[in-house]
Amino acid sequence: MTVTYDAEGLVRTCLDSLGAQRLDGLRMQVVVVDNASRDATARVVADEYPEVRLVRAPRNLGFAAGNNLALRDVRSRYVVLVNNDAVVAPDAVRALVRALDDAPDDVAAMAATVLLAARFRAAGPDEQDAAGVVHGPDGRWVPDPEGAVRLVNSTGNEVRTDGFGQDRGWLADHARHAPGPDVFGFSGAAAVLRTSALRDVGLFDESFFMYYEDTDLSWRLRLAGYRVEHCPGAVVEHVHAASAGEGSDFFRFHDARNRLALLTKDATARTALRALARYVVTTASLAVRRRRWDLVRTRVRALASYGCMLPGLLRERRRVGRAARVPRARVEDLLVPATRGYTYRS
Structure with missing residues (x-):
């Protein structure tokens, strides 16, 4: 399919x-x-x-x-x-x-x-x-x-x-x-x-x-x-990113918003809240220190969209939690350390 x-x-x-x-x-x-x-x-x-x-x-x-x-x-x-x-x-x-x-x-x-x-x-x-x-x-x-x-x-x-x-x-x-x-x-x-x-x-x-x-x-x-x-x-x-170009505003918006949505639904509260706090701090840093207004605008739009989704995400979090057979913390044992990324632009 x-x-x-x-x-x-x-x-x-x-x-x-x-x-x-x-x-x-x-x-x-x-x-x-x-x-x-x-x-x-x-x-x-x-x-x-x-x-x-x-x-x-x-x-x-x-x-x-x-x-x-x-x-x-x-x-x-x-x-x-x-x-x-x-x-x-x-x-x-x-x-x-x-x-x-x-x-x-x-x-x-x-x-x-x-x-x-x-x-x-x-x-x-x-x-x-x-x-x-x-x-x-x-x-x-x-x-x-x-x-x-x-x-x-x-x-x-x-x-x-x-x-x-x-x-x-x-x-x-x-x-x-x-x-x-x-x-x-x-x-x-x-x-x-x-x-x-x-x-x-x-x-x-x-x-x-x-x-x-x-x-x-x-x-x-x-x-x-x-x-x-x-x-x-x-x-x-x-053909990497042929359908929706990586690095585009469309990609950045959905990638940022959906990562926060994913963690809100599925992760432990600690992991989700830490990611949200880091997102806000990084956005502020882009504005104050680097003045990357294009990135800041996209990140703010993503955060606003996430905020609109939040009530539904919290309902989904409760539903997923009630149905879970494995604790969230045990699933997070499978997460891998954050390491340096590698770059490729097609």
């Missing part, structure tokens, strides 16, 4: 890769949710991919509600989520499904190995600090269409002790990245979910629109006693 909006070229590539899957006897129905695209996306899917089930949303519902529009009707044991800017390797769907088949019942999701679609080579001595060089945990890399190095986008989602979410393995050399199977959560870019677990904890939180909705669902799964694992053999290439 994939959700798309104004992405005619991207969705063709994605659907072609899904059509080329080697399923080895498995049956798969591809579903595309078109979020009222203004371009020819819906027509392309309907005309060129008649085997695909097209669900037309009445307006742009975002990633969370767009997925839910189709998830409510899913009757299969599993559902595979794939971003519209992803290319799925021919054996990836089979690998995800077989891995979840073989996993214990408490594994609610399997995260795929998501690689950046771009290719890279090692930066030379005179290129270490050049513009466009990617700084990763294993070295510095230069984008090169002929390069042999593949960098990791995600092998699942992590949450840091300061409340920020991050992709596990971000910008690591794929050849050297060998994480353990257990990971805090799945990335909505590519994963398989157990539908019985979704019926247990609920679907994506539609108030998030997009960003952090996969981490919120993963956290709720953890609170309900489920686990998430990584399937290394399911490889997907992802």
Whole structure:
């Protein structure tokens, strides 16, 4: 299943890769949710991919509600989520499904190995600090269409002790990245979910629109006693931030607001309040010390929107807490230390 909006070229590539899957006897129905695209996306899917089930949303519902529009009707044991800017390797769907088949019942999701679609080579001595060089945990890399190095986008989602979410393995050399199977959560870019677990904890939180909705669902799964694992053999290439540019005002707004919303719903009160206090202090610092008024305006808008959401978030917090089978503090034992970030701009 994939959700798309104004992405005619991207969705063709994605659907072609899904059509080329080697399923080895498995049956798969591809579903595309078109979020009222203004371009020819819906027509392309309907005309060129008649085997695909097209669900037309009445307006742009975002990633969370767009997925839910189709998830409510899913009757299969599993559902595979794939971003519209992803290319799925021919054996990836089979690998995800077989891995979840073989996993214990408490594994609610399997995260795929998501690689950046771009290719890279090692930066030379005179290129270490050049513009466009990617700084990763294993070295510095230069984008090169002929390069042999593949960098990791995600092998699942992590949450840091300061409340920020991050992709596990971000910008690591794929050849050297060998994480353990257990990971805090799945990335909505590519994963398989157990539908019985979704019926247990609920679907994506539609108030998030997009960003952090996969981490919120993963956290709720953890609170309900489920686990998430990584399937290394399911490889997907992802055009990072193709649908909504990272660093844009749209991204910053939803990323900031939804992180606070996530913690308010799912984290311990201490973690949520510390993150909120840090957010306010950082915003003030950007205004007083750095005079980054563009960032300040976005952060203030995000905080105001979060404030409007707060009554509903607190109701959800109580509901999630009543349904939890695992204490919030125990789930937070899975959070990872906050470390330096690594940079890449596509």
